[in-house]
Each structure stands twice: as structure tokens, then as C-alpha cells.
Amino acid sequence: MTSAPIELAVSTVIFALRPAADSSRRTVWLPLVRRIREPEQGKWALPGGPLEPDQELSESAAFTLNETTGLSPSYLEQLFAFGNVDRSPGNRVVSIIYWALVREEEAAEAVVTENVRWFPADDLPELAFDHAEIVSYALGRLRGKLEYSNLGHAFLGELFTLSTLREVYEAVLDRRIDPANFRRQVETSGLVRATDQVQTGGRHRPARLYRFATPAASTAPTQE
Amino acid sequence: MTSAPIELAVSTVIFALRPAADSSRRTVWLPLVRRIREPEQGKWALPGGPLEPDQELSESAAFTLNETTGLSPSYLEQLFAFGNVDRSPGNRVVSIIYWALVREEEAAEAVVTENVRWFPADDLPELAFDHAEIVSYALGRLRGKLEYSNLGHAFLGELFTLSTLREVYEAVLDRRIDPANFRRQVETSGLVRATDQVQTGGRHRPARLYRFATPAASTAPTQE
DNA sequence: GCAAAAGTGTTCTCGTTACACCCATGT
DNA sequence: ACATGGGTGTAACGAGAACACTTTTGC
Structure with missing residues (x-):
């Protein structure tokens, strides 16, 4: 039985x-x-x-x-x-x-x-x-x-502009974010580092390229 | 096999x-x-x-x-x-x-x-x-x-003083908390409601008794 | 020159912290 | 009276939001 x-x-x-x-x-x-x-x-x-x-x-x-x-x-x-x-x-x-x-x-x-x-x-x-x-x-x-991690990393390649990163946040959170404030928050967070490269091609001022300071984010208690 | x-x-x-x-x-x-x-x-x-x-x-x-x-x-x-x-x-x-x-x-x-x-x-x-x-x-x-819920509820009975609640936080977080600031934070959080009763017996001014505004906290996606 | 996004500066508000001070009770 | 915790007042600080403004490119 x-x-x-x-x-x-x-x-x-x-x-x-x-x-x-x-x-x-x-x-x-x-x-x-x-x-x-x-x-x-x-x-x-x-x-x-x-x-x-x-x-x-x-x-x-x-x-x-x-x-x-x-x-x-x-x-x-x-x-x-x-x-x-x-x-x-x-x-x-x-x-x-x-x-x-x-x-x-x-x-x-x-x-x-x-x-x-x-x-x-x-x-x-x-x-x-x-x-x-x-x-x-x-x-x-x-x-x-x-909102409290560098999770945006996982959606992007190695190099990215702060506009691109902001678009990731806007897409996921489904709301507009002020570009000026977003820039400062990200820059002071330390999660991101500026490179000496810029991205040209848009009909506007070239944007500086950034990379993440840490390779990845994994927060499970065990890496199983 | x-x-x-x-x-x-x-x-x-x-x-x-x-x-x-x-x-x-x-x-x-x-x-x-x-x-x-x-x-x-x-x-x-x-x-x-x-x-x-x-x-x-x-x-x-x-x-x-x-x-x-x-x-x-x-x-x-x-x-x-x-x-x-x-x-x-x-x-x-x-x-x-x-x-x-x-x-x-x-x-x-x-x-x-x-x-x-x-x-x-x-x-x-x-x-x-x-x-x-x-x-x-x-x-x-x-x-x-x-820190972001009314979890203290689960450690206490129905009525409690703000000192008692603070002691719960101090025990769990293992650090001292300013009584004055803690009082204001809890009172403005809306998680707690004052009663018209006080607790006497200590060698000091009687403390007002409070109760939680919401019956319980359950945050699992399903109540399984 | 003009449009558009990149990037900077400034102000306001609000929550947190630190700490001085008064209140009411038991002994 | 005085010690003790209950409770209030207040000023300093910092993060975030709002928004004006300057910079640099493509067309």
C-alpha cells in the first residue's frame, strides 16, 4: 500500500x-x-x-x-x-x-x-x-x-552607455527615470566604471561607454 | 535499472x-x-x-x-x-x-x-x-x-509598549536603537496603534500600550 | 543653425541621526 | 528628593526628485 x-x-x-x-x-x-x-x-x-x-x-x-x-x-x-x-x-x-x-x-x-x-x-x-x-x-x-543590485548587468554586454542602462531600468520597472538623477545615482553607487571610449553615431553628443565594476551578481546562499 | x-x-x-x-x-x-x-x-x-x-x-x-x-x-x-x-x-x-x-x-x-x-x-x-x-x-x-515589515508582531503578544518592541529589534539586529527615533519611526509607519491603556509598575513614568494595526504578516506568494 | 541626447548645477523636500530636555512614576 | 525610563523638541546631514541649463554631435 x-x-x-x-x-x-x-x-x-x-x-x-x-x-x-x-x-x-x-x-x-x-x-x-x-x-x-x-x-x-x-x-x-x-x-x-x-x-x-x-x-x-x-x-x-x-x-x-x-x-x-x-x-x-x-x-x-x-x-x-x-x-x-x-x-x-x-x-x-x-x-x-x-x-x-x-x-x-x-x-x-x-x-x-x-x-x-x-x-x-x-x-x-x-x-x-x-x-x-x-x-x-x-x-x-x-x-x-x-533596485538594490547590479542586476542590469545581466541584460547588457560588456560596454554600454548610461542611457542604455537607464532604458533597461525603465523597461523592467515600467516607468520613466530622470536621466540626470539616474546618472548621478549610478556613478556614486560604485557599481559601474567609466571607460575612455565613447559611442558615436547618434545625431547628438557622443555618450561615454561604461562597464560594470564587478563581474556578476549571484546572491543565492549556495552556488548550486 | x-x-x-x-x-x-x-x-x-x-x-x-x-x-x-x-x-x-x-x-x-x-x-x-x-x-x-x-x-x-x-x-x-x-x-x-x-x-x-x-x-x-x-x-x-x-x-x-x-x-x-x-x-x-x-x-x-x-x-x-x-x-x-x-x-x-x-x-x-x-x-x-x-x-x-x-x-x-x-x-x-x-x-x-x-x-x-x-x-x-x-x-x-x-x-x-x-x-x-x-x-x-x-x-x-x-x-x-x-526592517521592512511588521515582523516584530510575531514575537509579541497583543499589547506591548514601544520599549518592548524596541527590545525585540535590538535583540534581533544586535545593536542599540535610539528610543526617541524608534518611537517616531514606528508611530509614523502606521503599523501600530496606540491604545488608551498604560503599563504601570516600573519605577518610572507608565508606558502607553500599543497594538499592531494589521493582524499578521504573510508574504509567501501562496498560503500553502 | 537646429534638433537631440549627453552631461552639469541648483534647489527643495523628506527621512534619518544625534542629542538636549521635560514628564511621571516608585522608592 | 532622586533615579529611571517614557516621551518631546530640534538641528544637522544626506539621499532623492524636479528641473533649468550647458555641451557636443549629426544633419
Whole structure:
């Protein structure tokens, strides 16, 4: 009289910046996969899969991320473990959710198939299971964390202008930021260092290029 | 050729305020259980156990908490899922960790046996597995969260003086706080409401009693 | 020259800190 | 009376918001 074992899965909320539908500016997008079997067949869901016995949690997240988008994450962190008894009809699944960021330059090359598609974070289709709630929670974490860390790093390449960095913040936080104040805040934060290069080409004064002072941000208690 | 399944456990870091060893003021304490079998037999560990198929994650945490201390938590929130491949010798265990607060008045009645004992958070014995790392992470969360929420609620009864509340903050954050400034900050925060009662008995001016404006704090994405 | 974004300067407000000082009670 | 913590007043400081203004490019 052994009951069915509890299934343990790892799924990932993957964020990237992409031009908005009206292409005026960038907004937050994420890739979803269409479920090809029951339960919830046909609905869109977060990429993920069962945890393998010899696989670290973050490895599992990175694996499904690559499987889905063909990309490598520039940032990856555990979000939360969702395990409500009734979150999946018919079986008990505990999902450990990660969230990841990928650079815009790379996200442009991401794989798109019949069953893998990118959606704007503020205009999602109906999602399977409790995944809508998960995405909403992940978005909150992204916004919150951007304000007290150098998370913008993960969306940008090595060199960038302060305008570009500001656009990242405006896209994620979905509000305008005063360029003058933003400049001072970033410069005094110490997270960023000016280079002696500038970016020309715009119909205006060239912008100085910056780089991040620290290589990356990882705040999980363990680097698993 | 099926490999051993991954074990899924739920453990809890339980915090309470208790008088320090020199009894001068209160500090943070937590209960640990002694492992009575391998692996890591004899070492102290966080209370926990395997997740049952029909049990919510938080139910499992509350169950082991009650089993260990005989108490009910006034606050309970998921902390993190620890799942490194090598964190437990011989088998693969993914532990979903909760952290909990219990009121001082109740914590005084907590069960203590040969294999269950309370320790000061800043003077722990050698712990089993990665539990020392887990406790350290939980302490950081407790301190961080205290500063931007009404978490102090969970340590206190319904009525309290602002001095008592300040002592909670001083115990958790382990630093002195200016009473005058603390008073103003709390009063303008709106988290607290003055009553028309005072507490007499001290050899000084009676202190006004306050109560929290909101019944409780729960910030997990799901109330599981 | 003009538009546009880069970059600087200035002021205002508000929250935090430090600390002086008064209040009300028990002994 | 006086010690003790409860409670109020106030000035200094610093971070952030608002916005005027100057600089340097492309066209």
C-alpha cells in the first residue's frame, strides 16, 4: 500500500528584453512551451522537467533553459518552491522554480518553434497549473532586485552607455527615470566604471561607454 | 535499472527570543534535535521530516515544529530549497526549508528533552549536513525582513509598549536603537496603534500600550 | 543653425541621526 | 528628593526628485 511518490520538478522563468509590439521601446518578454500531453494539454507553461538524481538544481534549470531557448543564462537564481497539494490535477508535484535573465543580443537568436514562443510579460496567454502566479511572483522579484543590485548587468554586454542602462531600468520597472538623477545615482553607487571610449553615431553628443565594476551578481546562499 | 529516488524533506528554522546566558537582555535562540541515526548520528540538526503526499509544505513545517517544541508558530514562511547533490552522504535529499517565529511567552513552555535543546543563535554546536549554512541564511532573512515589515508582531503578544518592541529589534539586529527615533519611526509607519491603556509598575513614568494595526504578516506568494 | 541626447548645477523636500530636555512614576 | 525610563523638541546631514541649463554631435 505505497502511495504514488511525490514528483520533484525544476522549472524556470526566463526573462529577456525585446522591442515592444509597437517597437517604440523595449519591454520584458519570456519564452513559454506548449504542453503536448495531459494534464493541461495545449496550454502554455514554463519550461522545466523532472530533477535527475545526479543533477544540481541550478544545472537542471540551466539545462531546460538551453533546451528551450538555445541560450545560456547571464543570471540564474532560485525563486521559490511551489508545492500545493492541488496545483497539478491527478499527481503531487513539487516544483522548484528558478528565474533567469538572458542578454538582449543573444535573445534575438533564440529558438522559436511551433511549441516554443516568446510572450510579453504584461500580455500572457492562459497558463497551465499555477504558472501565472509564478510568473507574477518572478516579475516582482526581478523588479525588486533590480533596485538594490547590479542586476542590469545581466541584460547588457560588456560596454554600454548610461542611457542604455537607464532604458533597461525603465523597461523592467515600467516607468520613466530622470536621466540626470539616474546618472548621478549610478556613478556614486560604485557599481559601474567609466571607460575612455565613447559611442558615436547618434545625431547628438557622443555618450561615454561604461562597464560594470564587478563581474556578476549571484546572491543565492549556495552556488548550486 | 531505476536509480534511488530523490528524497524530499521539509525542515524548519525556529526562532524565539529568550534571555541571554548572562540574562542581561534577550537574544535569538533556536531549537535543534539530536540525530539518533546515520548519517551524521549524534550531531544537532534542524527539526524536519519527509514530505507526505497529502500534506502541504507549510503543514509539514508546522507539524515538525509542533512535534519538536510543542508550540504553534506565530509566523511561518518558506526560506529556500537546498538540494546540492553532495549535501547528504549516501543519498540525494532536497530539503525545502521554512523559518518560523514563536512568541516569547509561549517559547518559555517549550518542550526540552534529551534530544531536543535550545541554543543561542550566535553560539551553535556543530551542525549536521549543511544546516549551519541554512541557519546563517535564515538569520539574515530574519534581520532583513524585520526592517521592512511588521515582523516584530510575531514575537509579541497583543499589547506591548514601544520599549518592548524596541527590545525585540535590538535583540534581533544586535545593536542599540535610539528610543526617541524608534518611537517616531514606528508611530509614523502606521503599523501600530496606540491604545488608551498604560503599563504601570516600573519605577518610572507608565508606558502607553500599543497594538499592531494589521493582524499578521504573510508574504509567501501562496498560503500553502 | 537646429534638433537631440549627453552631461552639469541648483534647489527643495523628506527621512534619518544625534542629542538636549521635560514628564511621571516608585522608592 | 532622586533615579529611571517614557516621551518631546530640534538641528544637522544626506539621499532623492524636479528641473533649468550647458555641451557636443549629426544633419
